[in-house]
Amino acid sequence: MGIRIIVFKLRRQDTRMFWANSMKNSTGQKMNKPLRYIYRIVIFMLAFFLAGCAGATTAAPTPEPTLPAISATPTAVPAPTEALSVDVDQGQVASGPQVVGQLPLSGQRLPLAGAIQVTFDREMDKTKTGAAWTLLDAGGQPVAGKISWPDGRSLSFQPDKTLEPAASYSAVISTDAAGADGKAPGAEIRLEFQTVEALNVGQMFPANDASEVDGGTNITVIFNRPVVPLLIKEEQKNLPQPIKISPEVTGQGEWVNSSVYVFQPDKLLQSGTRYTVQVAAGLADAGGGVLRDDFSWGFNTRAPRIANFGLKNGQQNPTELIENVLLDQAFVITFLQPMDAASVAKAVTLVNRETGRPFPTRLKWNKDVTELTIEPAGRYAISNFYDLTVAKTAQAQDGGALADGLLLKFSTVP
Numbered sequence: 001m002g003i004r005i006i007v008f009k010l011r012r013q014d015t016r017m018f019w020a021n022s023m024k025n026s027t028g029q030k031m032n033k034p035l036r037y038i039y040r041i042v043i044f045m046l047a048f049f050l051a052g053c054a055g056a057t058t059a060a061p062t063p064e065p066t067l068p069a070i071s072a073t074p075t076a077v078p079a080p081t082e083a084l085s086v087d088v089d090q091g092q093v094a095s096g097p098q099v100v101g102q103l104p105l106s107g108q109r110l111p112l113a114g115a116i117q118v119t120f121d122r123e124m125d126k127t128k129t130g131a132a133w134t135l136l137d138a139g140g141q142p143v144a145g146k147i148s149w150p151d152g153r154s155l156s157f158q159p160d161k162t163l164e165p166a167a168s169y170s171a172v173i174s175t176d177a178a179g180a181d182g183k184a185p186g187a188e189i190r191l192e193f194q195t196v197e198a199l200n201v202g203q204m205f206p207a208n209d210a211s212e213v214d215g216g217t218n219i220t221v222i223f224n225r226p227v228v229p230l231l232i233k234e235e236q237k238n239l240p241q242p243i244k245i246s247p248e249v250t251g252q253g254e255w256v257n258s259s260v261y262v263f264q265p266d267k268l269l270q271s272g273t274r275y276t277v278q279v280a281a282g283l284a285d286a287g288g289g290v291l292r293d294d295f296s297w298g299f300n301t302r303a304p305r306i307a308n309f310g311l312k313n314g315q316q317n318p319t320e321l322i323e324n325v326l327l328d329q330a331f332v333i334t335f336l337q338p339m340d341a342a343s344v345a346k347a348v349t350l351v352n353r354e355t356g357r358p359f360p361t362r363l364k365w366n367k368d369v370t371e372l373t374i375e376p377a378g379r380y381a382i383s384n385f386y387d388l389t390v391a392k393t394a395q396a397q398d399g400g401a402l403a404d405g406l407l408l409k410f411s412t413v414p
Helices: 002-012 015-022 033-056 126-132 341-347
Strands: 099-103 116-120 133-136 145-151 154-159 168-173 189-194 201-205 210-213 219-223 243-246 251-257 260-265 274-279 295-301 306-311 322-325 331-335 348-352 361-365 371-376 385-390 406-412
Touching: 099 189, 116 168, 126 133, 126 154, 133 154, 219 243, 219 274, 243 260, 306 406, 341 348, 341 361, 348 361, 348 371
Parallel strands: 210 295, 322 406
Antiparallel strands: 099 116, 116 154, 133 168, 145 154, 168 189, 201 219, 219 260, 243 274, 251 260, 274 295, 306 331, 331 371, 348 385, 361 371, 385 406
């Protein structure tokens, strides 16, 4: 751009002076006309040449990318086809009676003595619809029963006999059924039912064959199905008492809900005793089912035991021969339960092992009859061996027999 401006200035501003001087030769004389014309032509050519060089220095514009030409392919248009025509019998499209409700609801279990009820979407012809009804058992055999109509749209079926537990049944309504408008179902209607399980004992406490059961434990039975209606304690006198306990136990039973029965003994259960509890067959549940077989279980209460023994003010719970016992040494035995003093007195013996003769003793009890002190009625012989025994025939106050006896061996001082 700068070069062009310079050329322009030469052309415009100095043209006259340039031409005036150019017409003269080196001597200052004017050229003749032919030479002047040739000179002018040369000057003009030189000017155009310089102008062309100036234009060549101008930055070339950035070329834009050329997109390839895309030839559009015409989309094939399918040839028109004839519309599919289906003939529909409007009289068979949901025009006949339909079941819109059922009891038990879908997914619920059918009680063994319960009725089945179905509800239609319209008033029904009771005679035709009743004749079209059938309840089939799992083997496909019809179940006898009675049909009733609580209202014009609802059919109820009550079986004549108790249904089988945990069994499948099918209610079938054939196309012979009809609404009050005379229309029949477009197809056979079938409803599936599953009966409840048989009544059984689900859990019991104490558990079967439990041992070391505390004497103050209640006896609890939990059934798998509701057996009685929910009533307050004061209204339960006519409800079934489902258990029998052996040996016999007096007490009070209560249904804490419709399927849980709890028996509370009047006094502690006898220690060291096996109890058997029975629920007799024939117990009926709230759904019409019954306990088909006797159910029984047993448990063992904690037996009376010796908790501790030893020399009074001396060695406790020795496992071997006690030596150098004083001649007037007393012994102390502690029991876990209150004991029957008379039976313990018969079970305690002290024998001189060398002579084989019993040695007399005095027995003293604490207030709770749980701690027994055995004192010699006299002095032991010097350097003799003795055996102190408490036999298993000793009993607790409730009559339970001692679980394990005691044999304590000792020798006296020389």
